[in-house]
Amino acid sequence: MSRKNSLQMDQLTDSAYYILLALLTPRHGYAIMKYIEELTDDEIKIGPATLYTLIKKMQESSLILLDEDGEERRKTYSITEKGRTLIADEIERRLRMSRHGNLALLNAEGDTDEVQ
Amino acid sequence: MKSNKTTRYKPSVGLAFGEQLEMNKLSQLSEQGWFLERFALFGYRLRRAPAHKLIYCLDMRRLEAGEREDYLEIFAAGQWQHVCSGGEFHIFAAEPGTAPIYTDTATLLDKYTQIFRTSKLLAFSLLAMTLAAALLFCLSAVVWDNATVRHTAWVALSILIIPLVPSLMVYTAYRLRIRRLKA
Numbered sequence: 001m002s003r004k005n006s007l008q009m010d011q012l013t014d015s016a017y018y019i020l021l022a023l024l025t026p027r028h029g030y031a032i033m034k035y036i037e038e039l040t041d042d043e044i045k046i047g048p049a050t051l052y053t054l055i056k057k058m059q060e061s062s063l064i065l066l067d068e069d070g071e072e073r074r075k076t077y078s079i080t081e082k083g084r085t086l087i088a089d090e091i092e093r094r095l096r097m098s099r100h101g102n103l104a105l106l107n108a109e110g111d112t113d114e115v116q
Numbered sequence: 117m118k119s120n121k122t123t124r125y126k127p128s129v130g131l132a133f134g135e136q137l138e139m140n141k142l143s144q145l146s147e148q149g150w151f152l153e154r155f156a157l158f159g160y161r162l163r164r165a166p167a168h169k170l171i172y173c174l175d176m177r178r179l180e181a182g183e184r185e186d187y188l189e190i191f192a193a194g195q196w197q198h199v200c201s202g203g204e205f206h207i208f209a210a211e212p213g214t215a216p217i218y219t220d221t222a223t224l225l226d227k228y229t230q231i232f233r234t235s236k237l238l239a240f241s242l243l244a245m246t247l248a249a250a251l252l253f254c255l256s257a258v259v260w261d262n263a264t265v266r267h268t269a270w271v272a273l274s275i276l277i278i279p280l281v282p283s284l285m286v287y288t289a290y291r292l293r294i295r296r297l298k299a
Contacts, residue, residue, distance in 0.1 A: 013220060013222050014220065015219065015220045015222070015223065029186070029189060029190035029193050030189075030190070030193030033193055033194060045215050045219060046219055047194060047215055047216050047217045047218050047219040048190045048191040048193065048194030048196055048217050049175050049191075049217035049218045049223065049227065050217070050218050050219045050220055050223040050224075051190055051194075052177075052187055052190050052191075053223040053226050053227075054223060055190075075186050075189075
């Protein structure tokens, strides 16, 4: 049961997916949560413990960076090149999954017509 | 419970066995005007204040130097205020209705992974030492017939048995919790 389990695969959990989407623009912790809520019309909420756990894991996997900016007291996180590549692939993968779903629905409708 | 007391002690059944039960109990106490202040030996120290219902939750995490502020800030952003910490245990309080601190099972599993490993190491180390002392005791009684070794082994056995039982119970509790989460 490795700590980095979910992030060493090429796939992201839903929570990790949304956090990386939020970090396409550098943000601090509070802003990550707020942005995800806005982006998803309050459908997705990420709890602070889940967010913190995933931020740590993504830092370990070099998907995001902590910007130690002296001017802002708050710590800001931003996506790395590796993270950008992964999120682009992930958006594509999830689009394909969505298309598969629609295709399966259409096929099922077709099958029902044939039966009738 | 005298009415003029401002602090009181509440014993704990152990967070490994009744985490949610303890958190619910702390919440009930806040309704009666008793608020968690800090961890105490085998329990909690509570302080009196005007009654106001809060909900409590526990997080377990080993924080590196310099991580604490960022960690607590993210919780505050999620409307969870830090109450106290004891080692790797951190308790937070919030208004009723606040969204939970863990919103997916994968990270909730991570919460227990570290403590589970620690409890496993402790329980099995104690078990190995207890078995070694028991073996030594049997050998010294049956094979060598050495009174000094026998007495030493008996003393070691008596001392080791005391922490062995609770450590095995804690290990079992976390093992069951992880199994339930994975189901």
